[in-house]
Amino acid sequence: MVGDFMTKKLNWTVRITFVLYLVYVYLTVYRLNSFYSFLLLNTFLAYIPIEISMHLKAKQPKLLYWGLFILWLLFYPNAPYVITDLFHLARMNPYDPLNGLMSFNLHKWLNFTNLVTSAFACSIVGTWSLEHVAQTLQARFKLRGWGARNLLVLILTLASSIGIYVGRFLRLHTAYLFLEPDAVVKQLIEMWSPRMLIFVIFMTIIQLSIWAAMTIGRLLINQYDQQNNLL
Template sequence: MSKKLQWTVRVTFWLYLLYIYITVYRQGSFYSFLLLNTFLGYLPIEIALHLKATQSKLIYWGLFVLWLLFYPNAPYVITDLFHLARMDPYNPANGLMSFDLHMWLNFTNLVASAFGCALMGIWSLEYVAQTLQKRFRLLGWPYRTLLVVFLTLASSIGIYVGRFLRLHTAYLFFEPDAVIKQLLEMWNPRMLIFVTFMTIIQLIIWAALVIGRELIGNYDKSEKLLK
């Protein structure tokens, strides 16, 4: 990613976080959690921007471990969409959807955070897979797919930990013993099914991005639309 695009991503997230802070968090809204969740979802994206396949082992693997620990926070924001259930979008008088702009503002904020973190998070996941391919000389789509699936499975486990055990990544640094104990005890069939659901969602997003990117690129190339 070019420096210009990197700063475009950074500034966009920072401005959005400032917007959430001023218009949602400071107002004491129920949706104030979006500030923390969006910030945590942005962290792995920022870490990925500093990761390079040619870095020394110490720097590369240090950044990789940090990215792996924080990455689940990006797709985790998708689960915040369940808070849409707090809204009552239908007018009881006529059964039609209400034109309440405040409700639609809350909807926009939830969806913007979920899509922004998930889509850019998937970019960071594929980019990390690319760097692993380069370091280990694993050429071809089969290796790329295997790496993406493995990293997605790991992130889905992280989503379960965050959503149901209510453990943030930072707890690993402050309460490692308690965290490890809960991680060892969490395995059961229901947990594995949830992890499967989250993995399917993320892989669908990844596949859609890959296919869409390929189709758009091919058309641009065949029609010479871009210089």
């Protein structure tokens, strides 16, 4: 019961935090019709798989579990996708043309803060949802050990990287699968190329780096807590 309560409490903390951040983006970016208004939609789309993962449990009925899993898999690339929005930092031109030094322009730093915050929050919390989904798969298939978990994370990350390519370069959103399935399937079949696969590898490296950093950090913190009886 305590574990369930803590899980619900953490889930609601994540929900409220994202809602407050979306309100913040609306007020400081979208309402002002800024170039970076896309952050509102992209952050919202990135949150959808996080919310879906909160409802995914290993011991659910098959139909419910696999239905939620497919929905999560379709929407999950939206979470790490926000990292690619960092390319829009190039529009800021932060250097003073007179002296070549970085200018102290608070408006530019606000845009920088919004882009980086969205990228970090969506990718980090999204990575939590990725590992949670991998845990549920591991439990359902009764797979044991870190090797099985790592393999599941790698497979899901590769699938996500393909999804990022589809969203960034084919400009296909998840909804198009339901609205124009024939056109989407045709583009998905024709998209494969060596350049596309190299991009997928790049995105996989980024995502696995975030996952590895989170995993190592969590293990080190837990080890320190246990050694010093802090919990």
